[in-house]
Amino acid sequence: MFVEVERPAPGVAVVILNRPERLNAMAFDVMVPVRDQLVELGRDNDVRAIVLTGAGGAFSSGADQKSAGKPPHADGLPRPAYALRSMEVLEDVVATLRRLHQPVIAAVDGAAVGGGLCLALACDIRIASPTAYFRAAGINNGLTANELGLSYLLPRAVGTSHAADLMFTGRDVDADEALRMGLVSRVADPVVDEAVAIGERIAGFSQPGIEMTKRSLHAGIAAGSLESYMPVEGIGQLYLRMLTDNFEEAVQARAEGRDPVFRDDRDGGI
Numbered sequence: 373m374f375v376e377v378e379r380p381a382p383g384v385a386v387v388i389l390n391r392p393e394r395l396n397a398m399a400f401d402v403m404v405p406v407r408d409q410l411v412e413l414g415r416d417n418d419v420r421a422i423v424l425t426g427a428g429g430a431f432s433s434g435a436d437q438k439s440a441g442k443p444p445h446a447d448g449l450p451r452p453a454y455a456l457r458s459m460e461v462l463e464d465v466v467a468t469l470r471r472l473h474q475p476v477i478a479a480v481d482g483a484a485v486g487g488g489l490c491l492a493l494a495c496d497i498r499i500a501s502p503t504a505y506f507r508a509a510g511i512n513n514g515l516t517a518n519e520l521g522l523s524y525l526l527p528r529a530v531g532t533s534h535a536a537d538l539m540f541t542g543r544d545v546d547a548d549e550a551l552r553m554g555l556v557s558r559v560a561d562p563v564v565d566e567a568v569a570i571g572e573r574i575a576g577f578s579q580p581g582i583e584m585t586k587r588s589l590h591a592g593i594a595a596g597s598l599e600s601y602m603p604v605e606g607i608g609q610l611y612l613r614m615l616t617d618n619f620e621e622a623v624q625a626r627a628e629g630r631d632p633v634f635r636d637d638r639d640g641g642i
């Protein structure tokens with residue numbers, strides 16, 4: 373199996389790209405099962421946070437340049453249509469990461485190159501090991517550096533100046549520089565343990581609170597204007613306020629000097 377799923381702590385699943393001999397390159401027999409596993413975990417209400425990582429000291433070296441294999445349902449297609457199907461498989465993984473209810477934490481060790489960088493960017497949180505490095509590699513391959521949403525995701529993560537630097541130069545960014553530019557939020561060793569600890573913390577909060585926060589975060593990043601967006605965000609806050617007692621519990625717990633215990637089922641759901 374080129375994909376492993378582990379459950380190291382309550383509420384936390386770890387999805388591991390597992391083809392270390394190719395630095396977890398994104399062949400179809402890796403990425404189709406990754407997509408399927410993510411969809412499966414998205415339907416599992418006991419999974420409150422997901423960690424995405426790679427086996428053997430690499431996150432992913434991007435598109436498989438040796439033997440990517442065949443995308444599903446592409447037999448007999450002319451070359452341009454075949455190429456489109458191939459991209460769609462990889463794009464679907466990026467879109468799935470974003471669509472999941474649960475926050476996804478990329479735990480990057482070693483290479484996050486080309487499509488591997490895009491996978492990390494599609495996650496909600498990125499953390500790096502001290503030996504992680506990142507490269508927008510399209511340009512190094514004589515192509516464009518626009519792939520799998522990179523030109524959407526990267527400027528939103530690090531700003532246009534850093535994004536342009538990385539996309540036009542194809543240079544490597546090490547973990548410390550990635551931290552400085554905001555490409556990752558932490559450098560930690562062992563990186564997966566840190567990611568699981570973040571997942572456990574997330575799993576302790578209100579489930580709809582976390583889900584709504586993920587929705588709001590990404591809607592906010594993509595919103596056209598602050599003034600049109602604030603009411604949308606506010607409705608999310610009110611929705612939680614009206615449908616749970618969590619806010620009252622948080623205030624009460626603070627007054628009593630204890631940790632709050634959140635319950636999300638006052639009205640038995642919607």
Ligand SMILES: C/C=C/C(=O)SCCNC(=O)CCNC(=O)[C@H](O)C(C)(C)COP(=O)(O)OP(=O)(O)OC[C@H]1O[C@@H](n2cnc3c(N)ncnc32)[C@H](O)[C@@H]1OP(=O)(O)O
Pocket residue numbers: 393394395397398433434435436437438439462483485486487488509510513519520
């Ligand atoms: C839509 C998406 C588009 C894209 O993703 S475009 C980007 C595609 N990816 C790349 O251009 C990266 C290609 N790989 C590299 O540049 C280097 O690798 C690295 C910098 C990532 C790592 O270098 P080092 O640490 O020296 O390792 P190593 O000896 O080059 O690789 C170890 C084994 O892994 C295989 N491998 C590495 N990357 C890929 C890949 N992308 N596709 C298939 N195999 C790969 C190699 O060949 C080799 O294997 P062997 O020892 O048998 O020669």
